[in-house]
Amino acid sequence: MNKVVEFYAPGKIIFGPGGLSQVGAEAKRLGSKVLVVLGRSAMRKSGALDRLIHLLKGNNLEYIIYENIPSDPTVETVDTGASLAQKGGCNLVIALGGGSVMDTGKAISAMAANEGSVADYQEIEGKGRKFKTKPLPFIAIPTTSGTGSETTSNAVITNTKLSLKKSIRDFSLIPEVALVDPELTLSLPPRITAICGGDALTQCIESYLGKKSQEITDALALHAIGLIGKSLVKAVKEGKNLEARTDMAMAALLSGLCLSNSGLGAAHALSHPLGVYYKIPHGLSCAVLLPYVMEYNLPVVTKKLVKIAQSLGEDISLLSETEAAQKAVEKIKEILAAVGIKENLSGWKIKEEDFPQLIKGAKGGSLNNNPRDTSDEDLIELLYKMTGLY
Ligand SMILES: [Fe+2]
Structure with missing residues (x-):
């Protein structure tokens, strides 16, 4: 292979059954007030959310929960979450869920630190603004085994006005921490x-x-x-x-x-x-x-x-x-x-x-x-x- 290549990965990957127990220490290392991004109700029912909150509280971290993220997050889903993070003074985002939840958390971490709507940054002809400010630190905790969003530099967002599903993409969007605990997937149908x-x-x-x-x-x-x-x-x-x-x-x-x-x-x-x-x-x-x-x-x-x-x-x-x-x-x-x-x-x-x-x-x-x-x-x-x- 005679070409010059580049390879980007999260700052840290924590992988293994029971790994969720490390989220408190990781969150403390990266911030003090957390926006927790969640899907509909699976993580409440499974008890994973309770464990996450317990670990955040145990490390004296404050948090706000942004939940009910739909399976195809829209521009509005992200923009609402970003303003919630800004108004709440959050300096860290944690997403606990499948690909859509992780993509939403990732996009919010970028938009909470940058101006405008996430629509301005999507890979759409004539748009595609570059992020000027580094996103908030972001911890991705997958609860499905599929999209791999925990290690990627993009987030797929639906733009309902333009009937398009397009990514925002930048290597600065790669999660600071990918925390992968396979036990969280045991109850997946x-x-x-x-x-x-x-x-x-x-x-x-x-x-x-x-x-x-x-x-x-x-x-x-x-x-x-x-x-x-x-x-x-x-x-x-x-x-x-x-x-x-x-x-x-x-x-x-x-x-x-x-x-x-x-x-x-x-x-x-x-x-x-x-x-x-x-x-x-x-x-x-x-x-x-x-x-x-x-x-x-x-x-x-x-x-x-x-x-x-x-x-x-x-x-x-x-x-x-x-x-x-x-x-x-x-x-x-x-x-x-x-x-x-x-x-x-x-x-x-x-x-x-x-x-x-x-x-x-x-x-x-x-x-x-x-x-x-x-x-x-x-x-x-x-x-x-x-x-x-x-
Ligand atoms: Fe895919």
Whole structure:
């Protein structure tokens, strides 16, 4: 590899069952008044919020709770949270939840320190202001194993006025601390475990195959793909299996490092508009698209797909290179089927007449990083396959 590369990661990663117990000491190190960002009610019910609050109080920290973050946080969700943090004099943000909650916390940590609306900073043509001031310190505590937001430099925010789902992105947005405690995922329902795992898998594979791939993230991606191959089905079928949950938590964390440093591909590019127009869960559309995108990319990344097949434990000794690469695609299909992810989204009634809008919404960084260039006709072909309209 003869190119100059860069790699960014959180200031500190704390990983392991029981790791939540360290949040008080970490918070004390970074601030004195915390904005705690939460989703709807899962963390209240599970007792995780009580533990978090107990640990903050035990370290003499003040806090404000900002909860009920929706599954697709909007510009308004972030702007309201940022003004809450500013008015409350918060100097630290902690997000406890899934990808949407972490993305919201991350965006609030930036907007509490910068002027204007988060919409001004989204990656939208003609917008995309740069952050002038360093975000507030941010601790991300994931309760799902999927988006990897705990280690990424972006946050995906829905702009309802423009019907767009776009990121804010800056390496200063990477959480100061990624605190990953796999015990927090033990109560995740099977369907959410499957969808989040599908997202992590797609992130690892797309960043590994992408144009910006590099040696550091390649190593992480292949390891994470192996963990997912070993443990996703188990985590879905035996939710209380801590070893499987730990593997998936590690895979998600690694997938975040991969996507943040090496980008994504066509599956993620198409998933964003599908989320905006049809409210399809991000991980679900990514996972359904993944095998089709791998097949599309096969001619230009054959050798890398062979490595994926090997990471997934496939015996390829008697196969040609193309057959071995195809084996990776087949194995991914097998894993997804085993966790209940269907081969297309026919149930979502995606309409052909919406294809131009979907393609328009797919344009951007992720699509440009796909290893094989895509024309509009290629994207239409992928949409036909994944929508089941063929
Ligand atoms: Fe994703």
